[in-house]
Amino acid sequence: MALMITDExxxxxxxxPECPNGxxxxxxxxxxxxxxxxxxxxxxxxxxxxxxxxxVDCIPLxxxxxxTKDQLMAKFLKLTGKA
Known part of the structure; x- marks a missing residue:
């Protein structure tokens, strides 16, 4: 799952600055x-x-x-050009 930021x-x-994918x-x-x-x-x-x-713990799934982890890895590979 992607993460989201709540209104908290x-x-x-x-x-x-911590997000490696921007x-x-x-x-x-x-x-x-x-x-x-x-x-x-x-x-x-x-x-x-x-x-x-x-x-404030406001970043849930x-x-x-x-x-799935496989889908997230595929997205990572596409974003980084390693696919």
């Missing part, structure tokens, strides 16, 4: 995650880095974007 986000800006960006009110770029850090790290640094 406090715009602290610690998650954006999936996190400043939205109109809070940070948002582009689900087409989010691999949950599969291919880069063992755990999603944004979740690790978020001080997006239930509307179910993806």
């Amino acid at each position: 986000c406090i715009n602290c800006d610690v998650c954006e 999936a996190i960006y400043q939205g109109e009110e809070i940070y948002e995650i582009d689900p087409n770029k989010c691999t949950e850090c599969v291919g880069h790290f063992d755990e999603p880095q944004c979740q690790q640094v978020c001080p 997006d239930p509307k974007r179910e993806e």
Whole structure:
């Protein structure tokens, strides 16, 4: 699954630079995650880095974007040009 940022986000800006895929960006009110770029850090790290640094724990899995680890790895390979 891709991750999402909930409206509990406090715009602290610690998650954006941690995303190796550049999936996190400043939205109109809070940070948002582009689900087409989010691999949950599969291919880069063992755990999603944004979740690790978020001080308010507002980055859950997006239930509307179910993806297997294989699908996330395929997305990683496509995004990095390693496919």
